[in-house]
Amino acid sequence: MKKSLKNEQILSAYNIVSTAKYGKLDDADKIKVWKVTRALKPVATKLREDSEDAAQKMKPTEDFDERMMKAQEYERIIRQPDFDAATLPMGASEYGEFINEFKNYQKLVNDSIKEFAQAEAEIDIEPISEDAFVKLMASNDWTMEQVTILGEVIC
Secondary structure: OEEEEEHHHHHHHHHHHOOOOOOOOOHHHHHHHHHHHHHHHHHHHHHHHHHHHHHHHOOOOOOHHHHHHHHHHHHHHHOOOOOOHHHOOOOHHHHHHHHHHHHHHHHHHHHHHHHHHHOEEEEEOOOOOHHHHHHHHHOOOOOHHHHHHHHHHHO
16 A cells, blocks of 8 residues: 655654564564555655755754753753852853854754655555554563554554
8 A cells, every 4th residue: 555655754664663663463464564665664664864964964063062062061061950050061151152053053054954854655455453563562662652653554
């Protein structure tokens, strides 16, 4: 059966099903779920790779990663009730500037992949039964959000 799904929906479903445990499924349903995973993988991989490529190429400065680590360390230190300001890796104004730069960077990366993420792909999958899906859920510790995402794709 062919299903038309958004690429970001495919990536979300793939991230859930690719780490799923199949223990309570019948053998035939295990094969169906494995085939679904295989059908989702190329689109999910492309979206993930494009996102990583955009994130790498759009870094605003060469020392961006280093400054991000300093900002994370800054955040960790200031959460401590009795922190010493002398141990901070950057000043408050430098931290504020970096946070603004980081927000702009994230928006740029998200905007660059948005079109592909929102595009639809046709996936050829054999849906599993409701009974099999219940067994798949019983084999895994998923949130309701994960169940909903996966259910829309494989049922």
